[in-house]
Amino acid sequence: MTDPIANPLLQPWTGPLGAPLFAQVRDEDFLPALTTAIGWHEAEIAAIAGQEAPATFDNSIAALERSGEALARVRRLFWTLSSAQGTPGIRTIEAEISARLSAHSVAISHNDALVARIFAVHAARRESGLIPEQIRLVESSHAGFLRGGAALAPADKERFAAIDARLSALSVQFGQNVLAATAAWVLDLGPEDLTGLPPAMCEAAAGRAAAKGQAGRYHVTLDRTDFEGFLTFSQRRDLRETLWRAFTDRCDGGTYDNWPIIAETLALRRERAVLLGYVDHAHYALEDSMAHDPEAATDLMRQLWEPGKRRAAEEAAELQALIDAESGGFALAPWDWRFYAEQVRRARYALDGAAVAAHLRLDAVRQAAFDTAARLYGLSFTRRADIAGYHPDVWAWEVTDRDGGAVGLLYTDYLARPDKHGGAWMGSLRVQEAMDGDVRPVVYLVANFAAAPPPDRGATRLSIDEARTLFHEFGHALHGLLSRVTYPSQSGTAVARDFVEFPSKFMENWIVSREVLAGFGVPDDLIVAIRQAEAYGQGFATVELIGCSLVDLAVHQQTAAETDPRAFVAAELDRLGMPPEVGMRHHFPYFTHIFDGGYSAAYYSYAWSEALDADAFEAFIETGDIFDPQLAARFRDEILSAGDSRDPMESFRAFLGRAPDAQALMRARHLVGA
Incomplete structure (x- = not known):
C-alpha cells in the first residue's frame, strides 16, 4: 500500500x-x-x-x-x-x-x-x-x-446532516448541468453571417471553429462575452434572437433541466432554516450580513427598482423610435436592446464600442490594473515565468510593496476554455494570516474573455464592460493580497457577503477614468464619449440587476412546504412589473450565483456594495485626485487590510468617518429624478 x-x-x-x-x-x-x-x-x-x-x-x-x-x-x-x-x-x-x-x-x-x-x-x-x-x-x-x-437535538442533527449532504450534491449537479449545456451549443456561422461584428470577435470565432477542424467557419458560444458582443454588434436580427434564446433557455428543460434541482434546493434550504429556528432561508442567510435581514436588503432594492423601471421605459421608447425610424416593423425585444442601445451611443455620444475595444488589448488592461494598484497602494507586479500555472494561459505574478517587501503571489487566467465554468471570479489558494509567522497569500483571478488566435493572446480585445470586469475581479484580488490580520478565518475576502463586493465594485471606477483610459491611447474625444455614455442605459442595467435581486430575496422567503419555482418566478416578475424586453440578467436555471455559489438570498449584495463604493469614490472625486494618497492609504488600512477582524460598518466608518450615504448609489446610477 x-x-x-x-x-x-x-x-x-x-x-x-x-x-x-x-x-x-x-x-x-x-x-x-x-x-x-x-x-x-x-x-x-x-x-x-x-x-x-x-x-x-x-x-x-x-x-x-x-x-x-x-x-x-x-x-x-x-x-x-x-x-x-x-x-x-x-x-x-x-x-x-x-x-x-x-x-x-x-x-x-x-x-x-x-x-x-x-x-x-x-x-x-x-x-x-x-x-x-x-x-x-x-x-x-x-x-x-x-x-x-x-x-440541535440528536434527531434534528441527523436530519441537518442529511440536508447538508443533499444540498452539496445538488449544487454540484446544478453547476455541471450549466457547464455541459453551455459547452453543448454553438452558433455556427459563415462569412455572410458576420455583418456588423468587430474584427476581433470574428477572429476569436474563427479560431474556435478552426480548433474543431472547421476552417472557414465561425463559432459563437454561450459564454457571456460572446453573448454580449454578438447582441451588441450583429446586424442579423434573426441570429441575435437565436443566440438570445439559446442563452436564456439553458437548463430550462431537456437533458440538463435544472428546475427539479432548484425546487428541491429551495425546499431543503427552507427546511434547514426552520430546523435552526429561522422563519425562512433568507433570514438565515442574511443574519451575519451588513443588511442583517431581508427586509433591509429589499428596502434598498426597492429604492432603485421604480426609478430604474421609469428610466428603462424612457430608454425603451427611444429604442422603439429608432426601430420605427428605420421602418423595422417590429416591437423592441430582448435580443434587440443591446444592438439599438449601441446605435444610440454612437449617434448621441459618438461612442463606438468596437472602436473602444480596439484600444483595450487584454495585456494593456491587465497592466493598467497593475499600474492603478501601484499608484494607489504602492504595489509592484512582476511576471514570474519560472512559476507554472495549471494551464499555459495562466501567468504568475510576484507582488511586492513599495519598499520591495513581499506581499503575495497572484495568478491570472483570463481566456475562455471549454473546461472552465462561465463568468469571472477570484479565489485563494492560500490566505494571509500571522498566527505563527507571516504567511503571505496566493490568490488567482479567472475570466472568460474570447481569446485572440495564438500566438499573441495578449492581443485579445476587450469591450469596456469586459475591462470593467477585469478591474472588478482585480479589486477582489487586492482585498486578498493586502489583508493584514492574525487569524485565517478573518483574512481578506472572508467578510460579510454584502461587503465583499465593495472593494471590487470600488476598483471599477478607475477603468472608466480619464487618467487610465488615456494610457491606452484612447483619443480624448472617445474618452469624453465613454464618460458621457456612462449615464446612458442605467435603466436597463438597474432593472436587469435589481430584478434578479428582488426575485432571489422573494423566493428564499417562501414558507410554503412546496413551491413550484418556475411558476413563482413568473408570478413575481409579473407582480414587479418586469419589462419583458429587459428581463433578469440571470434566469433561474443557470443562476449559478444562488444555486452553485454563495449568493443565495444575497444577490442583492452587488447593489448594496455598490452603494458603499459610490459613496467612497465620491470622496476621492471631492479631493480632485482619484489617486489621492491619503485617502488611498486609509482605504488600504481600514478596508482592504482589516478583513473580518471587525464589523464591516466599523471599517467603513474608520475610512470615511461616518456611515454610508445611500443616496450616493442613486447619483452613481444617474437615477436621481427618474
Missing part, C-alpha cells in the same frame, strides 16, 4: 514564493489525499475536544484556527481546478469530494465536546482579556457552530 505521505497533494507547497507545484497534480491523487487529510484533521479536532484543561481562547479557538492545514491545501487546490480547469477526472469526483467535505464540516459542528469548549469560551469572552479581533473571532466561531446545527 502506498504511503499516504508520499502523495504530492499532501506535501507543503515548495515552489517559488510558496507556489503549488501544479505539474505534480494528478486527478487520481485527490481522493486519497482528501481521505488522509480529513483523517489528520479529525485527529486534531479530537485532541482539541478531549483536553482536560478548561477551555480558553488559545487552546480551543486558536487551536481550531491552526488545525486542518493539509486539508485546506487539498480543498482549495481541488476547487480551483474544478472551476477553472475541470478535466473529466475532476468532474467525475466533484460530487464525492463535495459530499465528504460537507460531512466532515457537519461532524465538526456536531462534536459535543468541541461545542462545549467553544460555547464556554464564548460565554467568558468579555472577561477573558481578549482583544477586539479575538472577541470577534470567538463570536463568529460560536455563530458558525450554531448555524451548523450544534445546538
Whole structure:
C-alpha cells in the first residue's frame, strides 16, 4: 500500500514564493489525499475536544484556527481546478469530494465536546482579556457552530446532516448541468453571417471553429462575452434572437433541466432554516450580513427598482423610435436592446464600442490594473515565468510593496476554455494570516474573455464592460493580497457577503477614468464619449440587476412546504412589473450565483456594495485626485487590510468617518429624478 505521505497533494507547497507545484497534480491523487487529510484533521479536532484543561481562547479557538492545514491545501487546490480547469477526472469526483467535505464540516459542528469548549469560551469572552479581533473571532466561531446545527437535538442533527449532504450534491449537479449545456451549443456561422461584428470577435470565432477542424467557419458560444458582443454588434436580427434564446433557455428543460434541482434546493434550504429556528432561508442567510435581514436588503432594492423601471421605459421608447425610424416593423425585444442601445451611443455620444475595444488589448488592461494598484497602494507586479500555472494561459505574478517587501503571489487566467465554468471570479489558494509567522497569500483571478488566435493572446480585445470586469475581479484580488490580520478565518475576502463586493465594485471606477483610459491611447474625444455614455442605459442595467435581486430575496422567503419555482418566478416578475424586453440578467436555471455559489438570498449584495463604493469614490472625486494618497492609504488600512477582524460598518466608518450615504448609489446610477 502506498504511503499516504508520499502523495504530492499532501506535501507543503515548495515552489517559488510558496507556489503549488501544479505539474505534480494528478486527478487520481485527490481522493486519497482528501481521505488522509480529513483523517489528520479529525485527529486534531479530537485532541482539541478531549483536553482536560478548561477551555480558553488559545487552546480551543486558536487551536481550531491552526488545525486542518493539509486539508485546506487539498480543498482549495481541488476547487480551483474544478472551476477553472475541470478535466473529466475532476468532474467525475466533484460530487464525492463535495459530499465528504460537507460531512466532515457537519461532524465538526456536531462534536459535543468541541461545542462545549467553544460555547464556554464564548460565554467568558468579555472577561477573558481578549482583544477586539479575538472577541470577534470567538463570536463568529460560536455563530458558525450554531448555524451548523450544534445546538440541535440528536434527531434534528441527523436530519441537518442529511440536508447538508443533499444540498452539496445538488449544487454540484446544478453547476455541471450549466457547464455541459453551455459547452453543448454553438452558433455556427459563415462569412455572410458576420455583418456588423468587430474584427476581433470574428477572429476569436474563427479560431474556435478552426480548433474543431472547421476552417472557414465561425463559432459563437454561450459564454457571456460572446453573448454580449454578438447582441451588441450583429446586424442579423434573426441570429441575435437565436443566440438570445439559446442563452436564456439553458437548463430550462431537456437533458440538463435544472428546475427539479432548484425546487428541491429551495425546499431543503427552507427546511434547514426552520430546523435552526429561522422563519425562512433568507433570514438565515442574511443574519451575519451588513443588511442583517431581508427586509433591509429589499428596502434598498426597492429604492432603485421604480426609478430604474421609469428610466428603462424612457430608454425603451427611444429604442422603439429608432426601430420605427428605420421602418423595422417590429416591437423592441430582448435580443434587440443591446444592438439599438449601441446605435444610440454612437449617434448621441459618438461612442463606438468596437472602436473602444480596439484600444483595450487584454495585456494593456491587465497592466493598467497593475499600474492603478501601484499608484494607489504602492504595489509592484512582476511576471514570474519560472512559476507554472495549471494551464499555459495562466501567468504568475510576484507582488511586492513599495519598499520591495513581499506581499503575495497572484495568478491570472483570463481566456475562455471549454473546461472552465462561465463568468469571472477570484479565489485563494492560500490566505494571509500571522498566527505563527507571516504567511503571505496566493490568490488567482479567472475570466472568460474570447481569446485572440495564438500566438499573441495578449492581443485579445476587450469591450469596456469586459475591462470593467477585469478591474472588478482585480479589486477582489487586492482585498486578498493586502489583508493584514492574525487569524485565517478573518483574512481578506472572508467578510460579510454584502461587503465583499465593495472593494471590487470600488476598483471599477478607475477603468472608466480619464487618467487610465488615456494610457491606452484612447483619443480624448472617445474618452469624453465613454464618460458621457456612462449615464446612458442605467435603466436597463438597474432593472436587469435589481430584478434578479428582488426575485432571489422573494423566493428564499417562501414558507410554503412546496413551491413550484418556475411558476413563482413568473408570478413575481409579473407582480414587479418586469419589462419583458429587459428581463433578469440571470434566469433561474443557470443562476449559478444562488444555486452553485454563495449568493443565495444575497444577490442583492452587488447593489448594496455598490452603494458603499459610490459613496467612497465620491470622496476621492471631492479631493480632485482619484489617486489621492491619503485617502488611498486609509482605504488600504481600514478596508482592504482589516478583513473580518471587525464589523464591516466599523471599517467603513474608520475610512470615511461616518456611515454610508445611500443616496450616493442613486447619483452613481444617474437615477436621481427618474
